[in-house]
Amino acid sequence: xxxxxxxxxxxxxxxxxxxxxxxxxxxxxxxxxxxxxxxxxxxxxxxxxxxxxxxxxxxxxxxxxxxxxxxxxxxxxxxxxxxxxxxxxxxxxxxxxxxxxxxxxxxxxxxxxxxxxxxxxxxxxxxxxxxxxxxxxxxxxxxxxxxxxxxxxxxxxxxxxxxxxxxxxxxxxxxxxxxxxxxxxxxxxxxxxxxxxxxxxxxxxxx
Amino acid sequence: xxxxxxxxxxxxxxxxxxxxxxxxxxxxxxxxxxxxxxxxxxxxxxxxxxxxxxxxxxxxxxxxxxxxxxxxxxxxxxxxxxxxxxxxxxxxxxxxxxxxxxxxxxxxxxxxxxxxxxxxxxxxxxxxxxxxxxxxxxxxxxxxxxxxxxxxxxxxxxxxxxxxxxxxxxxxxxxxxxxxxxxxxxxxxxxxxxxxxxxxxxxxxxx
Numbered sequence: 151x152x153x154x155x156x157x158x159x160x161x162x163x164x165x166x167x168x169x170x171x172x173x174x175x176x177x178x179x180x181x182x183x184x185x186x187x188x189x190x191x192x193x194x195x196x197x198x199x200x201x202x203x204x205x206x207x208x209x210x211x212x213x214x215x216x217x218x219x220x221x222x223x224x225x226x227x228x229x230x231x232x233x234x235x236x237x238x239x240x241x242x243x244x245x246x247x248x249x250x251x252x253x254x255x256x257x258x259x260x261x262x263x264x265x266x267x268x269x270x271x272x273x274x275x276x277x278x279x280x281x282x283x284x285x286x287x288x289x290x291x292x293x294x295x296x297x298x299x300x301x302x303x304x305x306x307x308x309x310x311x312x313x314x315x316x317x318x319x320x321x322x323x324x325x326x327x328x329x330x331x332x333x334x335x336x337x338x339x340x341x342x343x344x345x346x347x348x349x350x351x352x353x354x355x356x357x
Numbered sequence: 358x359x360x361x362x363x364x365x366x367x368x369x370x371x372x373x374x375x376x377x378x379x380x381x382x383x384x385x386x387x388x389x390x391x392x393x394x395x396x397x398x399x400x401x402x403x404x405x406x407x408x409x410x411x412x413x414x415x416x417x418x419x420x421x422x423x424x425x426x427x428x429x430x431x432x433x434x435x436x437x438x439x440x441x442x443x444x445x446x447x448x449x450x451x452x453x454x455x456x457x458x459x460x461x462x463x464x465x466x467x468x469x470x471x472x473x474x475x476x477x478x479x480x481x482x483x484x485x486x487x488x489x490x491x492x493x494x495x496x497x498x499x500x501x502x503x504x505x506x507x508x509x510x511x512x513x514x515x516x517x518x519x520x521x522x523x524x525x526x527x528x529x530x531x532x533x534x535x536x537x538x539x540x541x542x543x544x545x546x547x548x549x550x551x552x553x554x555x556x557x558x559x560x561x562x563x564x
Contacts, residue, residue, distance in 0.1 A: 193444035194426055219401055221429035226450050237400035243433050 151214045151230045153253060153274055154183025155330030155354050157310055158347060159218070160204065161338040162189050171203035173338055178211045180347025186233055186332065188218035202227050216255060221247055231255060233276065236263070241270035255310070259290040264301045264309070274308040276332055277301050280323060281314025284335065295326050302327030317349045324357035358421045358437045360460060360481055361390025362537030362561050364517055365554060366425070367411065368545040369396050378410035380545055385418045387554025393440055393539065395425035409434050423462060428454055438462060440483065443470070448477040462517070466497040471508045471516070481515040483539055484508050487530060488521025491542065502533050509534030524556045531564035 158177035160170040168176070174185045185208050187201050201217060205227045208215040214230035217223050219238045224231070231253025232244055239247075244254055256267035257276045264275045279292050292314075302309045308329030315323060315331045323331055333350060340346035365384035367377040375383070381392045392415050394408050408424060412434045415422040421437035424430050426445045431438070438460025439451055446454075451461055463474035464483045471482045486499050499521075509516045515536030522530060522538045530538055540557060547553035 194446055195444045198446060198450070222427060222432070222446070222454065225429070225454055226446065237402045239401055239405060239429070239433065243405070247429065247432055 151253070153214060153216070153231070153255070153308060153310070153330070156182050156347070156351055157184040157186055157216070157330060157332035158182040158337055159186040159188050159332055159334040161334050162200070163191065164335050165338050168338070168343070169203075170200040171207055173343065174204045174207050174215075176343040177337065177347050178207060178213065180344045181351030182347050183213050184216065184330075185213065186216040186218055187223075187229075188233075188334070190219070194223070197223055198226055201229070205229060214253060216253060224248065224252070231273065233257070241267060241272055245271050257312075258301070259293070261297070261301050261304045264305050268305045268307050272307060274310055274329070275301070275305060276310045276312050277328075278311060279313030280311045281319065283313040295322055298323065298328065299326040302329075315350075317346075317353050320350060320353035321357050324354065330354070358460070360421060360423070360438070360462070360515060360517070360537070363389050363554070363558055364391040364393055364423070364537060364539035365389040365544055366393040366395050366539055366541035368541050369407070370398065371542050372545050375545070375550070376410075377407040378414055380550065381411045381414050381422075383550045384544065384554050385414060385420065387551045388558030389554055390420050391423065391537075392420065393423045393425055394430075394436075395440075395541070397426070401430070404430055405433055408436070412436060421460060423460060431455065431459070438480065440464070448474060448479055452478050464519075465508070466500070468504070468508050468511045471512050475512045475514050479514060481517055481536070482508070482512060483517045483519050484535075485518060486520030487518045488526065490520040502529055505530065505535065506533040509536075522557075524553075524560050527557060527560035528564050531561065537561070 160173045201223050205215045216231040216233050217229045218233045233255040235257045253273045255274045256272040258264035310330050310332050311323045311328040312332040337343050337346045367380040408430050412422045423438040423440050424436045425440045440462040442464045460480045462481045463479040465471035517537050517539050518530045518535040519539040544550050544553045
């Protein structure tokens with residue numbers, strides 16, 4: 151299975167209005183084509199149950215589910231992929247545990263990290279922060295569109311732009327060469343998450 | 358590989374004087390025959406690096422390393438076993454991911470949970486809290502020696518007593534039928550962790 155262009159990252163930290171599965175369900179309704187399940191805290195049992203529900207929804211919709219960081223959870227629910235930050239598992243270890251078929255995404259904040267991820271077998275790179283975001287405690291310095299463009303042209307694997315992506319920024323991000331975008335709080339904290347995803351999906355179709 | 362009688366649980370929450378590997382090294386010097394690596398917080402990368410160092414020490418000493426909760430870390434470092442709390446992975450999922458040979462320990466706070474763990478394929482049960490402990494935010498009610506004894510005689514797999522185990526309590530715990538004891542802060546917070554382990558090991562030999 152291939153990653154899509156509109157990745158919605160489920161979130162149970164900045165909001166608890168919606169469960170992961172509820173967010174995924176709304177994201178799918180709005181036109182998301184990839185879901186990333188992300189929870190850095192809480193018990194493994196809770197994580198596993200929520201991830202399983204989310205995986206079932208994604209399977210039904212025929213879109214990939216990527217689990218953030220937790221390889222054990224990804225294995226248990228047979229997720230389509232894993233997304234690894236710089237402080238998560240090394241790519242080589244993840245590839246060994248997950249096998250060749252599983253999508254492995256890697257966060258990069260520089261062109262060097264993006265190239266290294268490609269060399270180590272990443273399926274795609276999540277590059278950012280492109281814009282300022284409030285959803286990281288210690289975000290890396292904002293990179294902007296020019297550096298995003300350098301990264302998109304500096305690696306052969308798809309680049310997913312992340313951080314601070316809003317509807318009116320989609321077109322410049324895509325023009326810079328991104329394969330797609332990943333969005334968390336702009337959806338999870340939106341008054342109407344379905345509409346928020348629908349607007350993003352529409353802009354992506356136009357780009 | 359079989360579990361031993363003196364399980365020292367490494368800890369990087371109540372203290373940061375010593376790394377996991379340093380604690381494991383001192384525990385081994387003092388006579389520990391099983392190490393449980395336990396870290397519920399922090400990045401996966403840190404966890405993995407620390408667990409790998411600890412595994413190397415245990416391998417050299419010829420004693421098993423059990424990883425708490427994180428199956429992915431256990432797989433990555435080829436740990437001898439995993440220890441699962443009631444809020445961690447279900448036993449059946451862990452057994453499926455880890456295979457038949459890996460030691461799987463399960464925490465039980467009642468005889469019913471201990472029997473269920475045995476039925477689901479646990480290799481041993483960690484039963485407690487036997488005594489009061491300060492190292493859980495929301496500990497279950499203290500069970501005491503009589504209930505420990507019922508559990509030890511109510512299951513066929515080894516029972517490791519946990520919580521509040523100190524040197525002068527080893528003999529009554531072992532008389533109740535326990536296979537061994539698991540100790541965390543009574544070692545990690547001791548003025549002299551090596552001596553603390555040595556004292557426990559001596560009492561176990563006498564029991």
